[in-house]
Amino acid sequence: MVPARYRVADRTDESADTVTLTLEPIDRPIPTPGPGQFSMLWAFGVGEAPISLSAIDGTRLGHTVRAVGPVSRALASAPVGATIGVRGPFGRGWCPPGDDAGPAVVVAGGLGLAPLRPLIAALVAARPRRSVRLAIGARRPEDLLHRGDLRRLVDEPGVSVDLTVDVADRGWRGRVGLVTDLLDASTVSGTEPMAYVCGPELMMWFTARRLLDLGLAPERIQVSLERNMHCAIGWCGHCQLGPSFVCLDGPVYDWAEAEPLLAVRGR
Amino acid sequence: MPSTSSPGDDPAPGDRASTIVPASELDRLIQVLRRQGRTVIGPTLGDGAIVNDIVESADELPWGWTDEQAPGRYRVGRLPTSEAFGFANPTQSFKRHLHPPRTVLFAASRDHGGGSAEVPVTIAAAESAPPALALVGVRSCDLAALARLDAALTPRTGSRATRSWGDGAGATPTANVDGGPLRALEPFVVAVSCSRPGQTCFCASMGTGPTPGTGYDLALTELVDGGPHEFLVEAATDAGRAVAAELLGRPAGAVDHGRAAAMADRAAAAMGRRLDPDDPPAAGRHLDHPRWRDVGDRCLACANCTLVCPTCFCGATEDVTGFDGEPDLERTERHLVWDSCFGSSFSALNGNPVRASTADRYRHWLLHKLVTWHDQFGTSGCVGCGRCITWCPVGIDLTEEVAALARPTTGVAS
Amino acid sequence: MNAIEDLLGAALPDLPEAAIGQLAALGRTRHFDPDDRLFTMDEPAETFHVVRSGLVAVEVEGPSGGPATIETVGPGDVVGVSWLLPPHRWVFSARAIETTETVAFDAALVLDRCGRDPTLGYQVHRWFAGVIHRRLMAARLRVLDLYGARP
Numbered sequence: 155m156v157p158a159r160y161r162v163a164d165r166t167d168e169s170a171d172t173v174t175l176t177l178e179p180i181d182r183p184i185p186t187p188g189p190g191q192f193s194m195l196w197a198f199g200v201g202e203a204p205i206s207l208s209a210i211d212g213t214r215l216g217h218t219v220r221a222v223g224p225v226s227r228a229l230a231s232a233p234v235g236a237t238i239g240v241r242g243p244f245g246r247g248w249c250p251p252g253d254d255a256g257p258a259v260v261v262a263g264g265l266g267l268a269p270l271r272p273l274i275a276a277l278v279a280a281r282p283r284r285s286v287r288l289a290i291g292a293r294r295p296e297d298l299l300h301r302g303d304l305r306r307l308v309d310e311p312g313v314s315v316d317l318t319v320d321v322a323d324r325g326w327r328g329r330v331g332l333v334t335d336l337l338d339a340s341t342v343s344g345t346e347p348m349a350y351v352c353g354p355e356l357m358m359w360f361t362a363r364r365l366l367d368l369g370l371a372p373e374r375i376q377v378s379l380e381r382n383m384h385c386a387i388g389w390c391g392h393c394q395l396g397p398s399f400v401c402l403d404g405p406v407y408d409w410a411e412a413e414p415l416l417a418v419r420g421r
Numbered sequence: 422m423p424s425t426s427s428p429g430d431d432p433a434p435g436d437r438a439s440t441i442v443p444a445s446e447l448d449r450l451i452q453v454l455r456r457q458g459r460t461v462i463g464p465t466l467g468d469g470a471i472v473n474d475i476v477e478s479a480d481e482l483p484w485g486w487t488d489e490q491a492p493g494r495y496r497v498g499r500l501p502t503s504e505a506f507g508f509a510n511p512t513q514s515f516k517r518h519l520h521p522p523r524t525v526l527f528a529a530s531r532d533h534g535g536g537s538a539e540v541p542v543t544i545a546a547a548e549s550a551p552p553a554l555a556l557v558g559v560r561s562c563d564l565a566a567l568a569r570l571d572a573a574l575t576p577r578t579g580s581r582a583t584r585s586w587g588d589g590a591g592a593t594p595t596a597n598v599d600g601g602p603l604r605a606l607e608p609f610v611v612a613v614s615c616s617r618p619g620q621t622c623f624c625a626s627m628g629t630g631p632t633p634g635t636g637y638d639l640a641l642t643e644l645v646d647g648g649p650h651e652f653l654v655e656a657a658t659d660a661g662r663a664v665a666a667e668l669l670g671r672p673a674g675a676v677d678h679g680r681a682a683a684m685a686d687r688a689a690a691a692m693g694r695r696l697d698p699d700d701p702p703a704a705g706r707h708l709d710h711p712r713w714r715d716v717g718d719r720c721l722a723c724a725n726c727t728l729v730c731p732t733c734f735c736g737a738t739e740d741v742t743g744f745d746g747e748p749d750l751e752r753t754e755r756h757l758v759w760d761s762c763f764g765s766s767f768s769a770l771n772g773n774p775v776r777a778s779t780a781d782r783y784r785h786w787l788l789h790k791l792v793t794w795h796d797q798f799g800t801s802g803c804v805g806c807g808r809c810i811t812w813c814p815v816g817i818d819l820t821e822e823v824a825a826l827a828r829p830t831t832g833v834a835s
Numbered sequence: 836m837n838a839i840e841d842l843l844g845a846a847l848p849d850l851p852e853a854a855i856g857q858l859a860a861l862g863r864t865r866h867f868d869p870d871d872r873l874f875t876m877d878e879p880a881e882t883f884h885v886v887r888s889g890l891v892a893v894e895v896e897g898p899s900g901g902p903a904t905i906e907t908v909g910p911g912d913v914v915g916v917s918w919l920l921p922p923h924r925w926v927f928s929a930r931a932i933e934t935t936e937t938v939a940f941d942a943a944l945v946l947d948r949c950g951r952d953p954t955l956g957y958q959v960h961r962w963f964a965g966v967i968h969r970r971l972m973a974a975r976l977r978v979l980d981l982y983g984a985r986p
């Protein structure tokens with residue numbers, strides 16, 4: 155339960171309340187995380203928060219933090235050079251596509267793009283090339299994360315990028331509407347597509363429903379769940395969802411596992 | 422070290438190192454343990470209740486005292502006899518020794534004296550020097566609870582395989598701790614069979630009593646059936662045998678074991694309550710049962726049950742900060758403190774609780790204790806000690822609730 | 836004409852062929868360059884469109900503020916719903932974002948035909964009930980502001 159010290163090497167403002175911190179180890183680095191895993195980031199004297207890895211680059215860790223509470227506010231305001239405590243990596247991350255896997259369908263809502271970002275990087279770098287179809291929703295155009303990545307991905311062979319926002323001004327020449335409206339039969343065409351979905355729980359619920367309606371099997375839809383976490387090692391009891399400890403069994407589940415857990419309200 | 426023999430591994434009378442000692446030898450037992458450098462924790466009478474506390478001589482045990490426990494009711498009372506362990510169970514179990522209410526995880530300091538934006542932070546793990554303890558008077562329910570709590574507090578990885586993305590990335594680090602808090606603490610455990618189960622007790626139907634299972638060094642049975650006031654002392658470990666050897670007594674014979682067995686039978690028959698093992702899984706299937714709302718209306722979410730439960734293990738982390746008189750050196754400690762799933766912010770996610778209503782939280786607690794604990798740890802989380810029933814201010818009885826929840830609804834919410 | 840029938844048939848798979856034919860006869864193709872207005876809020880709702888290609892923004896304009904796009908409509912979907920019910924005035928504006936082709940319908944003519952042919956009327960109203968339902972559900976989900984931070 156003792157964190158390793160990391161230094162804020164860089165910070166990128168993603169939007170008004172969201173920052174990506176790039177951390178470098180001061181002490182011995184934590185083991186290399188996989189896409190979909192998370193760290194417990196500690197702000198001195200304030201507390202810890204579970205934050206997914208949004209970039210994995212050797213021992214440099216990227217975490218995209220949205221300031222919503224005392225801990226995340228302290229993390230999001232950490233200047234370059236500040237010391238942050240890191241424990242991890244924790245949890246079960248995104249399932250790598252098997253050798254026979256078909257197209258990857260990645261659906262992100264809001265901050266949900268952050269835990270998907272290392273997955274997208276790995277999918278795009280994988281050989282042989284597979285079709286990667288991104289459907290990304292955000293509140294407003296200025297809330298879209300990692301815009302530099304998105305611009306590069308548009309030019310990447312085999313990658314399609316579809317964006318939509320909830321509301322926009324005249325400067326936005328793209329789509330306005332729900333992220334589920336971006337999903338149609340062509341999204342899931344091909345053999346054995348695998349969908350990776352991350353965003354607010356209700357958005358994941360509707361997205362999974364839409365993908366099921368389009369013919370995807372529940373085992374081919376992965377989601378990333380979130381619960382209150384204090385320890386990330388199955389100790390503190392907070393993250394329980396039915397019989398499951400989200401810090402140990404998740405945060406990534408396939409829809410066949412997740413749907414019965416989420417179907418009971420207030421569980 | 423507590424015994425590692427398996428359940429059901431019950432040597433026949435005469436095979437074990439078992440002796441009969443007069444009741445007066447109880448003090449010698451305590452002194453032997455104290456001379457080993459151990460702090461002895463045992464039942465005492467304090468503040469109108471039988472509470473576990475530090476015990477320095479056998480005089481401090483609650484000789485001749487008993488407890489009356491009922492839903493939402495606890496009283497102590499006098500016995501006509503002078504038993505040391507004539508009560509059902511102390512108000513609190515021995516949980517706080519495995520799982521202290523507050524633990525320091527680490528200390529850190531931040532030196533602002535340098536004047537630059539880069540403020541150096543130093544982190545030091547808290548040194549753990551667990552005290553040498555002897556737990557005396559551990560009822561079979563509390564004994565079973567020690568093992569279950571230990572399993573829950575042993576850091577572990579998840580139930581499913583980790584993902585591997587090549588070159589080892591994506592694995593979860595296994596905790597660098599050998600075993601759980603029981604192994605770190607290594608208490609000397611003196612269990613005691615139950616002679617007077619309480620009205621709220623149901624260890625027999627949970628399979629955890631009234632005689633101690635595994636995990637003790639010595640097990641005592643207090644013989645107060647009209648014959649001389651004696652204790653049957655049974656040793657299960659080498660450490661136990663060594664301590665028993667220092668007590669003055671005689672080898673136990675078949676008659677003595679017969680007395681003990683008869684007392685155990687009487688105790689098993691006198692259980693106040695019963696929990697049907699078929700009820701929890703049925704309750705776990707009826708997640709929309711109207712009884713949840715009904716018990717949610719009665720429950721105050723006061724968290725008493727989680728405080729007195731010997732297996733509830735939930736904790737919260739908090740930072741405790743100060744300058745301690747030094748102008749530039751900011752110190753903080755990170756603590757782990759007891760927490761309860763009945764708290765309104767326990768399940769808070771981005772500020773909003775996932776389990777918003779008391780009914781949701783009661784359902785979570787009950788199903789965790791009786792149902793999902795099996796999925797997580799392979800046993801029930803409940804040992805039948807009955808404390809949650811006794812200490813609930815409104816007398817909610819989980820044996821009654823789970824029985825109601827196991828029955829299909831009649832279609833009309835009460 | 837055939838192309839319009841094809842468009843309507845694909846957009847309204849449950850509409851019987853006869854109704855498709857009747858409707859198609861009332862439509863004519865229209866072309867819009869980027870930023871061309873299809874219609875403006877508060878004006879009488881005279882013409883509604885089914886998009887054939889391109890993208891149309893549904894906008895609202897405040898007295899002092901610039902337009903906010905609240906929805907975009909793509910191929911196969913309808914632009915303009917307020918023609919169906921009194922006061923038959925547009926609540927929002929519609930503007931082409933890209934080069935856009937539509938099939939435009941004279942609202943008064945369609946309403947007149949619906950009045951005289953109850954079967955066609957029923958089919959048209961079922962079509963628009965579906966459109967309105969879908970948009971209402973989407974709007975309600977967006978009201979939840981799922982991507983917004985909760986303090």
